[in-house]
Amino acid sequence: MSSNFGSMPLRYRITIDREQCMECGRCVENCPYGVFRWDGNRILINSRNCTACHRCLTYCPRDAIMLQEHPCDYRSHPVWTRAVRESIYNQSRTGKIILAGMGSVANLPIIFDHLMLDACQVTTPPTDPLREPVELRTYLGKKPSKLDFTQKPNGDVELSTELTPNLMLETPIMLGHMSYGALSLNAHVAMARAAKETGTYMGTGEGGLHPGLYPYQDRMIVQVASGRFGVNVDYLERGAAIELKLGQGAKPGIGGHLPGEKVSADVSRTRMIPQGSDAISPAPHHDIYGIEDLPQLVNSVKEATERKKPIFAKIAAVNNNAENVAAVARSGVDAIAIDGFRGGTGAAPRVFRDHVGIPIEVAIATADQELRKQGLRNEVSLIACGSIRESTDVIKAIALGADAVYIGTAALVAMGCRVCGNCYQGLCPWGIATQRPDLVARLDPDVASKQIANLIHAWTLEITELMGAAGINSIESLRGNRDRLRGYMLDEGLLEILDVKSVGA
Amino acid sequence: MAKQVTIDAKGVHYTPLNQQIRKAIEDGADEIVVNNVLGQRFIGNGLRGNATIRVNGVAGGDLAMFMSGPTVIVDGNAEHAPGNTMDSGKVVIHGSAGDAVAHSMRGGKIFVRGDIGYRGGIHMKQYETQRPILVVGGSAQTFLGEYMAGGLLLVLGLDGAMKAREIGSGIHGGEIVIRGDVDEACLAAGAKKLPLTDEDRARIAPVIREFAADFGLDAEPLVKANYTRIVPASARPFAGKYTWE
Ligand code: SF4
Ligand code: SF4
Numbered sequence: 002m003s004s005n006f007g008s009m010p011l012r013y014r015i016t017i018d019r020e021q022c023m024e025c026g027r028c029v030e031n032c033p034y035g036v037f038r039w040d041g042n043r044i045l046i047n048s049r050n051c052t053a054c055h056r057c058l059t060y061c062p063r064d065a066i067m068l069q070e071h072p073c074d075y076r077s078h079p080v081w082t083r084a085v086r087e088s089i090y091n092q093s094r095t096g097k098i099i100l101a102g103m104g105s106v107a108n109l110p111i112i113f114d115h116l117m118l119d120a121c122q123v124t125t126p127p128t129d130p131l132r133e134p135v136e137l138r139t140y141l142g143k144k145p146s147k148l149d150f151t152q153k154p155n156g157d158v159e160l161s162t163e164l165t166p167n168l169m170l171e172t173p174i175m176l177g178h179m180s181y182g183a184l185s186l187n188a189h190v191a192m193a194r195a196a197k198e199t200g201t202y203m204g205t206g207e208g209g210l211h212p213g214l215y216p217y218q219d220r221m222i223v224q225v226a227s228g229r230f231g232v233n234v235d236y237l238e239r240g241a242a243i244e245l246k247l248g249q250g251a252k253p254g255i256g257g258h259l260p261g262e263k264v265s266a267d268v269s270r271t272r273m274i275p276q277g278s279d280a281i282s283p284a285p286h287h288d289i290y291g292i293e294d295l296p297q298l299v300n301s302v303k304e305a306t307e308r309k310k311p312i313f314a315k316i317a318a319v320n321n322n323a324e325n326v327a328a329v330a331r332s333g334v335d336a337i338a339i340d341g342f343r344g345g346t347g348a349a350p351r352v353f354r355d356h357v358g359i360p361i362e363v364a365i366a367t368a369d370q371e372l373r374k375q376g377l378r379n380e381v382s383l384i385a386c387g388s389i390r391e392s393t394d395v396i397k398a399i400a401l402g403a404d405a406v407y408i409g410t411a412a413l414v415a416m417g418c419r420v421c422g423n424c425y426q427g428l429c430p431w432g433i434a435t436q437r438p439d440l441v442a443r444l445d446p447d448v449a450s451k452q453i454a455n456l457i458h459a460w461t462l463e464i465t466e467l468m469g470a471a472g473i474n475s476i477e478s479l480r481g482n483r484d485r486l487r488g489y490m491l492d493e494g495l496l497e498i499l500d501v502k503s504v505g506a
Numbered sequence: 507m508a509k510q511v512t513i514d515a516k517g518v519h520y521t522p523l524n525q526q527i528r529k530a531i532e533d534g535a536d537e538i539v540v541n542n543v544l545g546q547r548f549i550g551n552g553l554r555g556n557a558t559i560r561v562n563g564v565a566g567g568d569l570a571m572f573m574s575g576p577t578v579i580v581d582g583n584a585e586h587a588p589g590n591t592m593d594s595g596k597v598v599i600h601g602s603a604g605d606a607v608a609h610s611m612r613g614g615k616i617f618v619r620g621d622i623g624y625r626g627g628i629h630m631k632q633y634e635t636q637r638p639i640l641v642v643g644g645s646a647q648t649f650l651g652e653y654m655a656g657g658l659l660l661v662l663g664l665d666g667a668m669k670a671r672e673i674g675s676g677i678h679g680g681e682i683v684i685r686g687d688v689d690e691a692c693l694a695a696g697a698k699k700l701p702l703t704d705e706d707r708a709r710i711a712p713v714i715r716e717f718a719a720d721f722g723l724d725a726e727p728l729v730k731a732n733y734t735r736i737v738p739a740s741a742r743p744f745a746g747k748y749t750w751e
Binding site for chain 2: 088091092095097098099100101102228229232233234235237258261269273274275278279281283287288290294297298300301304305306307308350351422425
């Protein structure tokens with residue numbers, strides 16, 4: 002569309018150190034955005050197409066390529082920032098809603114970074130994980146509020162309480178829901194293998210289950226979202242657990258949309274929709290128009306699978322989170338995943354991504370407190386998700402009341418993702434968020450699964466060390482143990498909401 | 507010889523009731539008659555095979571949800587969302603049905619002799635040979651065929667005027683065929699009217715005949731009747747809304 006803006010200042014500039022460059026052309030081959038091209042025996046650069054994916058840099062044998070963000074300054078202004086001005090230019094040209102990739106870029110304080118962990122000193126001894134076990138095994142699902150036993154004539158005692166199905170995790174870190182379609186098959190296979198190797202689970206996202214993942218189906222949590230893509234009884238039966246997606250942290254209250262360009266032959270088979278057609282997920286589940294409809298869907302899925310599998314629900318963290326969580330807990334689900342406002346996404350309207358929702362730290366803390374208050378905490382497990390970046394985020398989330406976490410972006414980064422935020426273009430140079438066969442082939446599932454498994458192992462080790470240092474030898478004793486956290490530079494209101502004391506207290 | 511099993515649903519909670527039905531199918535029943543049904547939910551839910559389940563009474567919500575194969579015949583009304591996310595098979599309802607009938611249905615047939623509630627046929631979708639069909643004998647309420655992505659939704663209006671407004675909002679696949687003329691004002695944004703061609707009529711005729719046979723109606727006047735066909739104005743109703751960062 003025409004405008005009087007001309008060309009906008011470059012977002013990134015790519016330069017080649019011509020003294021170092023040996024004209025091998027790997028950058029030309031590797032950049033799927035066409036930044037480099039041959040002109041005779043010289044490589045020309047069109048920086049405007051660059052997404053800062055770093056693919057060319059990593060493959061340049063001479064380190065000759067350099068990338069600079071925002072090479073052109075605007076007049077600095079604290080109110081009329083570059084982002085604000087560029088959005089106005091964009092919308093005054095197009096008249097449309099701005100979509101953006103990856104999670105929130107809003108520069109707001111991260112509560113996790115203001116929570117300090119405890120360690121034992123003179124009054125109690127730390128646990129040394131080298132010689133004493135520190136138990137991270139986690140069970141997700143309902144726990145009975147009491148146990149009944151019957152005594153047999155020979156004096157043996159037997160459990161008579163009927164237990165409901167739980168998922169057993171070797172570490173409280175799961176791989177969150179990112180659909181096949183948004184991600185490549187190689188990325189999904191890598192995640193599934195890593196989940197199997199580390200004794201944890203992965204979410205399918207709402208794209209159905211590709212036959213290539215059937216060998217790992219007992220490690221998969223199959224998702225049922227509002228579009229019901231790829232959902233049939235076979236799919237439900239394959240999963241180890243079933244998750245009803247009610248909301249997403251990156252875009253609470255709105256649906257999703259996989260553009261037809263990404264619906265390849267294989268994706269179409271898995272989602273069960275025609276090739277090239279848009280996959281539109283409505284904002285609500287149209288069979289849930291009120292909280293009283295939710296138990297109906299939960300029970301329907303339970304009946305269809307003969308009550309053999311735990312049912313999860315995922316909601317976005319928004320105002321009245323505690324009430325939302327309690328309502329979902331009463332619907333009969335076995336676990337609730339709460340997705341904080343920093344959660345990742347392939348694409349979301351920028352205004353939602355950066356402005357709607359609440360932080361996961363607050364959402365987990367208030368959910369845990371409310372469930373305890375209502376006597377429902379044993380009825381559901383809580384899963385924290387939405388920007389879990391490192392092992393300390395995991396341990397803090399658990400101390401605030403979570404049972405386990407889902408990681409999404411962190412798993413992508415472990416496969417090579419550079420958080421360039423251009424997943425929606427479908428040209429991911431790392432073979433992660435693309436369906437283009439030559440790009441998908443860049444991701445070797447063996448290598449990528451090892452990297453994800455390494456990350457999970459490393460975090461698990463760190464969590465073990467941190468727990469040992471605090472004298473906690475079981476994840477059960479860490480869960481909701483806010484006394485082992487202290488808030489640093491958090492205001493009084495927030496400390497009260499989190500139910501965490503200030504440093505020094 | 508066909509094996510028939512009769513189950514009395516009187517005062518039975520839906521979980522044991524559905525377990526009994528499932529067990530009967532596993533034991534090789536061809537026909538299961540469930541008497542005294544009074545709102546028990548999830549009947550036929552997730553069942554496979556080709557048995558026939560006769561529901562005598564009022565079926566509760568999510569009848570035949572995720573069902574893949576069997577036939578369910580309800581001699582009475584059905585509550586919310588019969589045929590929800592159904593894969594294949596057939597549901598025949600001799601009375602009326604609640605809201606969200608055939609929600610996200612991806613295959614098979616649902617025939618309702620009476621009326622249906624709001625959002626009928628919402629987000630029905632098709633894939634290759636799987637093409638869901640919803641036929642309503644009476645009237646449908648507003649938001650008929652919302653978000654529809656595939657399949658056929660046919661409303662015969664046998665008992666008077668059609669009540670639906672906002673027909674086909676967000677429709678991006680499939681077709682809605684309504685007997686008689688439909689006022690342009692009843693169409694939602696994103697839907698458009700087309701006249702029914704001879705090929706269209708030839709395509710829907712077998713469906714009308716099957717429906718008429720199931721309910722003992724005279725098919726031919728219905729086959730010959732005047733119909734309005736409603737289809738998506740665009741396969742990508744939301745494409746024009748967004749720009750990239
Ligand atoms: S898009 Fe990626 S590969 Fe292409 S120039 Fe930019 S950083 Fe290099
Ligand atoms: S997955 Fe690929 S396209 Fe998406 S942010 Fe990461 S590197 Fe960029």
